[in-house]
Amino acid sequence: MTSYFIRRVLLIVPTFIGVSLLVFTLTRLVPGGPIERMLNEAAMAGNEMGASAMVGGYDGVGGSTLSAEQLEELKAYYGFDKPVLISYLEWLGKVLVLDLGTSTRYGEPVWDTIRDRFPISIFYGVTTLILTYGVCIPLGIAKAIRHKSSFDNITSVIVFFGYAIPSYVVGIAVLTLFASEWELFPLGGFVSDDFEDLGFWDQVRDVFNHAVLPLLAYLAGSFAVTTLMMKNALMDNLAADYVRTAVAKGMAFKRAVFRHALRNSLIPIATSFGSNISLILTGSFLIEKIFNIDGFGLLGFESLVERDYPIVMGILVISSLLFLIGNILSDICVALVDPRVRFGSDGAAG
Amino acid sequence: MADLPILSVVGLSAAFATEQGIVSVVDGVSFDLSAGATLGLVGESGCGKSVTALSIMGLLPKPAGRVTGGRILFKGEDLLALSAEQYQRIRGNRIAMIFQEPTTALNPVHRIGRQLIETLDMHRPELSKREKTAAAVELLDRVGIPAPDQRLRDYPHQLSGGMRQRVLIAIALACRPDVLIADEPTTALDVTIQAQILELMRELQREYGMGILFITHDLGVVAELCDEVVVMYAGRVVERAGVAALFANPRHPYSEGLLASIPRLESVPKTRLVTIPGMVPALSDMPDGCRFRNRCSRASNRCQVEPPLVAAGAGRVVACHHATGVDE
Numbered sequence: 001m002t003s004y005f006i007r008r009v010l011l012i013v014p015t016f017i018g019v020s021l022l023v024f025t026l027t028r029l030v031p032g033g034p035i036e037r038m039l040n041e042a043a044m045a046g047n048e049m050g051a052s053a054m055v056g057g058y059d060g061v062g063g064s065t066l067s068a069e070q071l072e073e074l075k076a077y078y079g080f081d082k083p084v085l086i087s088y089l090e091w092l093g094k095v096l097v098l099d100l101g102t103s104t105r106y107g108e109p110v111w112d113t114i115r116d117r118f119p120i121s122i123f124y125g126v127t128t129l130i131l132t133y134g135v136c137i138p139l140g141i142a143k144a145i146r147h148k149s150s151f152d153n154i155t156s157v158i159v160f161f162g163y164a165i166p167s168y169v170v171g172i173a174v175l176t177l178f179a180s181e182w183e184l185f186p187l188g189g190f191v192s193d194d195f196e197d198l199g200f201w202d203q204v205r206d207v208f209n210h211a212v213l214p215l216l217a218y219l220a221g222s223f224a225v226t227t228l229m230m231k232n233a234l235m236d237n238l239a240a241d242y243v244r245t246a247v248a249k250g251m252a253f254k255r256a257v258f259r260h261a262l263r264n265s266l267i268p269i270a271t272s273f274g275s276n277i278s279l280i281l282t283g284s285f286l287i288e289k290i291f292n293i294d295g296f297g298l299l300g301f302e303s304l305v306e307r308d309y310p311i312v313m314g315i316l317v318i319s320s321l322l323f324l325i326g327n328i329l330s331d332i333c334v335a336l337v338d339p340r341v342r343f344g345s346d347g348a349a350g
Numbered sequence: 351m352a353d354l355p356i357l358s359v360v361g362l363s364a365a366f367a368t369e370q371g372i373v374s375v376v377d378g379v380s381f382d383l384s385a386g387a388t389l390g391l392v393g394e395s396g397c398g399k400s401v402t403a404l405s406i407m408g409l410l411p412k413p414a415g416r417v418t419g420g421r422i423l424f425k426g427e428d429l430l431a432l433s434a435e436q437y438q439r440i441r442g443n444r445i446a447m448i449f450q451e452p453t454t455a456l457n458p459v460h461r462i463g464r465q466l467i468e469t470l471d472m473h474r475p476e477l478s479k480r481e482k483t484a485a486a487v488e489l490l491d492r493v494g495i496p497a498p499d500q501r502l503r504d505y506p507h508q509l510s511g512g513m514r515q516r517v518l519i520a521i522a523l524a525c526r527p528d529v530l531i532a533d534e535p536t537t538a539l540d541v542t543i544q545a546q547i548l549e550l551m552r553e554l555q556r557e558y559g560m561g562i563l564f565i566t567h568d569l570g571v572v573a574e575l576c577d578e579v580v581v582m583y584a585g586r587v588v589e590r591a592g593v594a595a596l597f598a599n600p601r602h603p604y605s606e607g608l609l610a611s612i613p614r615l616e617s618v619p620k621t622r623l624v625t626i627p628g629m630v631p632a633l634s635d636m637p638d639g640c641r642f643r644n645r646c647s648r649a650s651n652r653c654q655v656e657p658p659l660v661a662a663g664a665g666r667v668v669a670c671h672h673a674t675g676v677d678e
């Protein structure tokens with residue numbers, strides 16, 4: 001088993017190189033890169049000033065706004081003067097010493113920009129994850145035990161209703177209702193402006209107040225899949241022979257559900273756990289936009305639009321590593337729950 | 351002792367709620383099981399053997415399945431009148447059951463030891479942890495599992511099918527029950543393992559003295575193991591007799607057909623096996639009167655009236671208007 005996990009960890013390296021090389025190359029091919037932008041902006045600026053040289057509009061590279069020399073300097077600055085592979089290797093070399101480069105938009109180190117967003121994204125990600133599992137698992141169990149009861153039917157309707165409405169619609173709806181109409185919660189942001197001056201408990205309350213509405217938007221659609229997965233898995237196991245064996249031993253059915261069927265039903269949940277972990281940091285840029293939260297989703301989206309490739313690549317590094325580690329965590333979870341799963345050479349293959 | 355049955359099923363009926371409405375699957379089944387005796391319950395697939403067994407255990411799948419009539423007397427006490435808690439105290443303790451599929455009957459994520467000791471946890475709470483473990487080792491040893499103290503820490507997938515069935519027998523016998531219900535316990539095993547398990551059950555019965563209700567399709571197994579046989583057809587008992595008497599002289603045409611369909615050494619090789627013509631009708635369109643009459647060579651107009659179970663010699667009953675050897 002250990003050797004299996006060591007192999008999995010080692011496999012991160014080629015996978016990571018593949019993913020990052022692909023995206024890196026794409027950033028070279030997609031039009032509208034940082035150089036073009038600069039030229040564009042310079043040209044626009046020139047136009048607005050009404051400079052006579054620009055009659056007939058922007059005339060492409062080599063226009064009078066930037067000299068060929070300046071252009072070369074720019075390209076060298078961004079590493080666009082070398083072949084893709086060479087500059088990729090340079091980039092990779094820097095990543096290995098934890099240098100993610102400098103944002104073309106903010107002019108700040110990428111790592112600093114990303115680090116500022118970490119607490120916010122982790123807060124929302126972890127809270128969403130905990131609430132999702134905290135609700136879905138018990139709800140799935142209750143629905144399985146009361147299959148086809150009115151409780152089961154009504155919760156199904158609610159859960160699918162939430163699933164069917166796009167989260168940004170939920171976001172706008174709750175924002176309009178509870179923040180604008182009734183002013184129960186703040187309109188947006190992660191904390192209030194006077195956060196620093198508050199006492200500890202007021203700070204906690206402040207974060208909580210700001211979090212309620214965005215969390216509603218995040219969670220509304222997230223219950224359906226896991227709840228139904230839990231319910232179906234448990235239903236399958238309730239009908240399993242070993243549950244009947246347990247009841248035939250004299251165990252009460254309820255107790256057999258929790259002592260026998262439950263752990264088996266957690267196996268599919270454990271399988272999906274890893275990919276959910278990587279969702280922690282991705283967030284939804286729409287929800288972040290609506291609630292004015294400076295999280296990863298918004299940062300990633302804006303950097304893409306602005307062609308701020310160092311940030312795009314920086315986010316890619318973090319999210320792909322998280323995804324790969326998440327998958328290994330899934331495997332570990334499954335191996336913990338299911339003794340039949342024995343990876344690698346020690347023990348029969350499960 | 352032999353005169354007072356340990357388990358007595360009287361006029362048991364059970365039904366399932368299905369999409370086609372309520373379907374009666376067991377209809378007025380009666381038999382007695384004496385302490386230390388083995389009663390075989392035979393009949394074609396779907397005739398209600400498992401439903402009868404599950405009714406006795408109080409394990410019919412709820413809410414679809416339900417006992418609709420009759421009594422199940424265990425030591426004279428009607429199990430159907432018990433509360434859920436009272437039933438739990440009997441289940442696995444005084445009446446235990448082993449199932450057909452040893453592969454799926456054990457929980458794959460719990461160790462053998464835990465699953466075995468669990469029975470003792472429920473019915474022998476006065477034992478200490480160490481005593482329960484010792485009892486578990488002894489039980490595994492008793493059912494013929496080598497190195498039992500190590501097997502306690504194994505998971506089910508680490509054992510073969512035969513070994514798993516032995517574990518299930520150990521679980522069932524943990525509290526030395528008065529009645530053991532075995533629902534086709536060897537059907538999923540290969541022939542040599544099957545013989546070993548049957549031998550084990552016979553030994554354990556001699557030692558523990560429990561009554562066994564043995565459900566099977568296999569008349570060969572019945573001949574080897576049972577003292578008395580109940581033949582069921584489409585939810586009803588058609589004949590009940592001692593094993594020797596039944597094999598020597600089946601009175602119901604269905605029993606006769608069942609016996610004739612066993613391949614025999616003395617029959618001519620590579621000829622067609624004798625089978626009972628036709629199929630069991632669906633429970634929803636059973637003929638009235640005798641349910642076997644559309645497949646029966648002796649059927650007559652009289653068979654449109656349901657034949658009662660009547661005495662047909664010493665300790666045997668048969669439900670047929672044209673039973674052989676019964677006075678007209």
Ligand SMILES: Nc1ncnc2c1ncn2[C@@H]1O[C@H](COP(=O)(O)OP(=O)(O)OP(=O)(O)O)[C@@H](O)[C@H]1O
Binds near residue numbers: 394397398400
């Ligand atoms: N859960 C259920 N819902 C509806 N009908 C059922 C259910 N379980 C069993 N039945 C019906 O009850 C009848 C008797 O089934 P049972 O399992 O007792 O047969 P059996 O004699 O044990 O057959 P086998 O030899 O195949 O095990 C069958 O016709 C079956 O269709």
Ligand SMILES: [Mg+2]
Binds near residue numbers: 400401533
């Ligand atoms: Mg059966």
